[in-house]
Amino acid sequence: MDTKEVNSVNTPLIVSDGCCVHFGNAPALEGVDFSISRGKKVAVVGPNGGGKSTLFNALAGLIPLTEGSLKIDGKSPDQIKGKVSYVPQKDLINWNFPLSVKQVVEMGITTRKVSSLFNKKKTNDKIKKALKDVGLEEKINDNIRSLSGGQLQRVLIARAIAQDSEILLLDEAFSAVDIGAQEDIMQLINSINLDGKTILIATHDVNNLEEKFDEVLCLNKHCCAYGDPSEVLTPEVIEEMYGSHTELFINKSHFKTEGNNSND
Amino acid sequence: MIELILDPLKYDFMIRSLITAFASGAMLSLLGPFAINRNMGFMADAMAHATLPIIAVGVFLGFSISELGVPAAILIAIFLGIIIKNTNVGEDTAIGIIFSSFFALGFVLISLLNVTINLEDLLFGQILAVNTSDVYIVVSLLTAVILILIVYFKQLLFYSFDPIGAEVKGLNTTFLNYLFLILLSIAIVGSLQTVGIILVLSMLIIPAAAAKLVTDTFVTSIKVSVLFGVVSSITGLYLSYFFNLPSGPSMSLVATTIFVLAFLSNKIRKKGSLATVTIS
Numbered sequence: 001m002d003t004k005e006v007n008s009v010n011t012p013l014i015v016s017d018g019c020c021v022h023f024g025n026a027p028a029l030e031g032v033d034f035s036i037s038r039g040k041k042v043a044v045v046g047p048n049g050g051g052k053s054t055l056f057n058a059l060a061g062l063i064p065l066t067e068g069s070l071k072i073d074g075k076s077p078d079q080i081k082g083k084v085s086y087v088p089q090k091d092l093i094n095w096n097f098p099l100s101v102k103q104v105v106e107m108g109i110t111t112r113k114v115s116s117l118f119n120k121k122k123t124n125d126k127i128k129k130a131l132k133d134v135g136l137e138e139k140i141n142d143n144i145r146s147l148s149g150g151q152l153q154r155v156l157i158a159r160a161i162a163q164d165s166e167i168l169l170l171d172e173a174f175s176a177v178d179i180g181a182q183e184d185i186m187q188l189i190n191s192i193n194l195d196g197k198t199i200l201i202a203t204h205d206v207n208n209l210e211e212k213f214d215e216v217l218c219l220n221k222h223c224c225a226y227g228d229p230s231e232v233l234t235p236e237v238i239e240e241m242y243g244s245h246t247e248l249f250i251n252k253s254h255f256k257t258e259g260n261n262s263n264d
Numbered sequence: 265m266i267e268l269i270l271d272p273l274k275y276d277f278m279i280r281s282l283i284t285a286f287a288s289g290a291m292l293s294l295l296g297p298f299a300i301n302r303n304m305g306f307m308a309d310a311m312a313h314a315t316l317p318i319i320a321v322g323v324f325l326g327f328s329i330s331e332l333g334v335p336a337a338i339l340i341a342i343f344l345g346i347i348i349k350n351t352n353v354g355e356d357t358a359i360g361i362i363f364s365s366f367f368a369l370g371f372v373l374i375s376l377l378n379v380t381i382n383l384e385d386l387l388f389g390q391i392l393a394v395n396t397s398d399v400y401i402v403v404s405l406l407t408a409v410i411l412i413l414i415v416y417f418k419q420l421l422f423y424s425f426d427p428i429g430a431e432v433k434g435l436n437t438t439f440l441n442y443l444f445l446i447l448l449s450i451a452i453v454g455s456l457q458t459v460g461i462i463l464v465l466s467m468l469i470i471p472a473a474a475a476k477l478v479t480d481t482f483v484t485s486i487k488v489s490v491l492f493g494v495v496s497s498i499t500g501l502y503l504s505y506f507f508n509l510p511s512g513p514s515m516s517l518v519a520t521t522i523f524v525l526a527f528l529s530n531k532i533r534k535k536g537s538l539a540t541v542t543i544s
Contacts, residue, residue: 093425094425098482103482107425
């Protein structure tokens with residue numbers, strides 16, 4: 001690995017410095033600071049209305065910051081639109097359209113350039129590769145309405161793979177899918193992560209995060225904690241996010257409390 | 265049978281009407297599947313009604329309805345787009361306000377400016393009155409709609425299916441939004457002489473809804489919708505010729521008949537597949 005490569009690995013890819021987003025007078029994010037290195041797999045947790053989707057929207061360049069700065073590879077999200085893949089919450093998609101799996105994955109390659117209409121061979125190869133990566137190559141011509149919740153999520157991830165961007169944002173990737181499908185999606189995310197992609201996943205499941213993720217970003221309008229899940233997910237941080245409902249955190253043995261590090 | 269089909273073609277006005285009916289039917293039913301899957305029926309109806317004041321002023325200034333087509337369509341699409349985006353009363357309510365107030369304004373302007381318009385023709389269509397220039401305009405509009413749709417099909421599909429994903433991917437979603445509104449508006453304004461303000465919605469929505477019932481994929485639903493749209497407009501025109509019926513309502517009723525048949529076929533198909541599952 002040459003110096004340039006070493007620098008590029010060590011340089012933080014996403015840096016949030018006092019990031020604030022307000023909707024009218026209502027704050028959605030207040031002074032959020034964190035920095036994520038390349039190739040990390042990060043869980044973004046917090047209560048409903050805690051700012052997870054707002055942060056993703058800001059990272060995707062969909063909403064402007066009220067204050068502070070948010071940089072991806074040194075540039076604002078607006079400047080690198082199209083370089084971040086985004087799997088939105090499923091209820092934001094118009095499922096009325098009876099599309100094929102192929103048509104949905106092809107959206108990851110669709111650009112505003114009219115010339116892209118003529119690269120059919122290249123487009124088909126990319127679609128097939130992406131579907132192979134998510135294990136759905138046999139479903140290429142199936143109607144998306146015939147798929148299960150987990151399969152739909154994998155189709156949307158295939159679309160993000162086809163886009164071939166460095167950062168992948170998944171909003172509520174595990175909602176409305178069964179435990180088996182959640183495991184499949186997690187395995188898929190691990191393999192994408194092994195390819196060097198940086199992945200951020202908004203999730204409500206705060207259990208066993210240290211087994212699944214490199215880092216966790218705890219949000220409740222502000223950044224409650226950021227770092228290694230086994231280090232930062234203390235009862236205080238959970239309480240800061242969810243009030244006194246620490247019973248949500250089923251595997252209490254993972255709490256790292258002062259003077260009583262049960263993980264050790 | 266062939267004689268019956270060829271009989272109206274001995275009249276120039278019927279040839280002009282058939283070409284216009286074909287173009288209008290194809291243009292509306294081509295955009296219909298996008299409109300119904302995006303729940304834009306009410307929006308399309310508002311667009312049709314919002315043309316009335318523009319037609320009143322245009323006719324007062326000496327333009328024909330088809331000459332007003334493109335500028336009126338662009339004006340309506342942009343105006344509706346801006347109003348809906350910038351009001352906080354909800355899309356449905358904003359469309360409702362524009363719908364009724366523009367329609368009312370149209371009638372007031374027609375009266376104030378003393379414009380000579382046959383309101384019945386305007387509301388329900390009078391295809392038999394189209395002249396050669398109208399035919400050229402409607403066919404040109406159909407060609408433009410087809411070409412634009414081919415070029416922007418994938419982007420429009422992405423935007424319609426997942427607007428947030430499309431924006432994140434770097435597509436110009438504001439442009440795509442207005443592009444579709446303008447295409448829709450062009451198809452509506454261009455078809456006013458064929459089916460009129462009130463019935464234009466039927467030719468946009470009904471063939472597309474019928475196609476959705478008998479097809480499984482979006483692209484096939486567009487093809488079948490166009491087939492249903494063209495069959496409805498041409499058959500409706502023939503019925504109006506042979507039975508001396510108003511042309512716009514005849515087209516609309518043929519489309520409705522196709523929808524009822526598609527609905528029944530869909531029910532029978534579903535029942536059949538359910539029975540197969542039960543037996544197996």
